[in-house]
Amino acid sequence: MTRRLxxxxxxxxxxxxxxxxxxTRAAQELFVTQGAVSRHIATLEDWLSVKLFERGRHGIRLTPGGxxxxxxxxxxxxxxEHGTRQLQQSPDEWLLRIKLPPTFAIRWLIPRLARFHAMYPRIxxxxxxxxxxADFERDDIDVSIHSEPSPxxxxxxxxxxxETLLPVCAPALLQREPPLAQPADLAHQALLSSLNRPHDWQAWLEAAGVQGVDTRRGLKFENAAMAYQAAAEGLGVMVGVLAFVRDDLASGRLVAPFDLRVPTEGGYFMAWRADRPVAQRVRDFESWIAAEAAASES
Known part of the structure; x- marks a missing residue:
């Protein structure tokens, strides 16, 4: 049967x-003149025998039929369009490029990545x-994950x-002298922190109402992943992000000497380009990581 199109x-x-x-905007999008668009619309209306637009002094408006x-x-x-993209998919269409901080990668994403690969083996x-x-104009990436105070x-x-802050340390540290029985005792401990998060200790201590602890001293590391490792080795007390130490607290590798947990204004956001269609690999990753994040917080 011949199609009548x-x-x-x-x-x-x-x-x-x-x-x-x-x-005018339609013409710019299609790289033709405004007159060409107008003629195409007139041709279509003649072919359909239906008026598609109302033309007025203030522009155009679709008719009910339009x-x-x-x-x-x-x-x-x-x-x-979707069928064309599917047909034209190259091997790179299944390559998901992610940019994120090293601590998030080491402490949170990589331990879960096998589950993503099992669900989406093609990616x-x-x-x-x-x-x-991330700079999506310059970086060759599909997705970024970073800590931000707002979207x-x-x-x-x-x-x-x-983000929720809390001090963590090795269990053996609690058995040593000087004692670590109350937040003020942190004044006698080596404080571990990340150079990229210089204000975390001060934020937690202020919430705890503790004064007299010099947050400038202690051991500072290029990234928090190294500081977490130092804490596990008993070098001192790390002010950590709860999401990155849940598994260590559950296994007993790290302990939280104090109950106080301090929420911050920060949060970890996954981001992607909004100025082009979202690739299926990005949609799949978003769906998966959102479920993993929800499960880890429950």
């Missing part, structure tokens, strides 16, 4: 004009670690979890 160029012009609400046709046409064009993962925020601007994003 209107001119495809006219359909593209109609879809762009209806979506943009303006012949609105109905636009709704069905947009679905059809979306399906064609290969490439991890780059950095404390610098990233101009990007698609999902909040994974908020």
């Amino acid at each position: 209107p001119p495809l160029n006219a359909l593209r012009a109609f879809e762009a004009a209806a979506r943009c609400g303006n012949f 609105e109905s046709y636009f709704a069905s046409m947009r679905v059809a064009l979306d399906q064609i 290969d993962v490439q991890i780059t670690t950095s404390h610098k925020p 990233p601007v101009g990007q698609g994003y999902r909040l994974l979890f908020r």
Whole structure:
């Protein structure tokens, strides 16, 4: 059976004009003149014998028939676009490139990554670690994960979890002298911290109402993952992020000498480009990591 279809160029012009609400913007998007768009719309209206737009002094507006046709046409064009992308997928279409801080990678993501690979065996993962925020214009990445006080601007994003601070140390440290019975006793302990998080100790101590503890002293590391390792080896007390020490607390490798847990304004956000269609590999990763984050917080 022969399909009875209107001119495809006219359909593209109609879809762009209806979506943009303006012949000029539609012309810019299609790289043609405004006159060409207007002629395509007129051709389509003649072919359909239906008026699609109301033309007025203040611009164009879809007629009821135009609105109905636009709704069905947009679905059809979306399906064609999706099928075309699926056909054109290259091996790189299944390469997921992630940029994130080293501590998040080591302490949280990598221990869970086998579960992602089991669910999505076609997706290969490439991890780059950095404390610098992602620049999607320059970085060759699909996804970034970083600690932010508020959602990233101009990007698609999902909040994974908020930060909660608490001191942690090796169990053996509690058996040594000097004692570590109350927060003020931290004045006599080696304080461990990350150079990238210089204010965490002060934030926790202020919430605990403790004064006289010099947070400038102690052992400072390039990243928090090294400080967590130092804490596990008994070098001192680390002010940690709860999400990164849950497993160690559950296993007894680390202990929390005090009950006080201090929420911060920060949170870990997953972000991706908002100015282009979201690749399926990114959608799959977002779905998976959101479920993992929810499970880890429960």
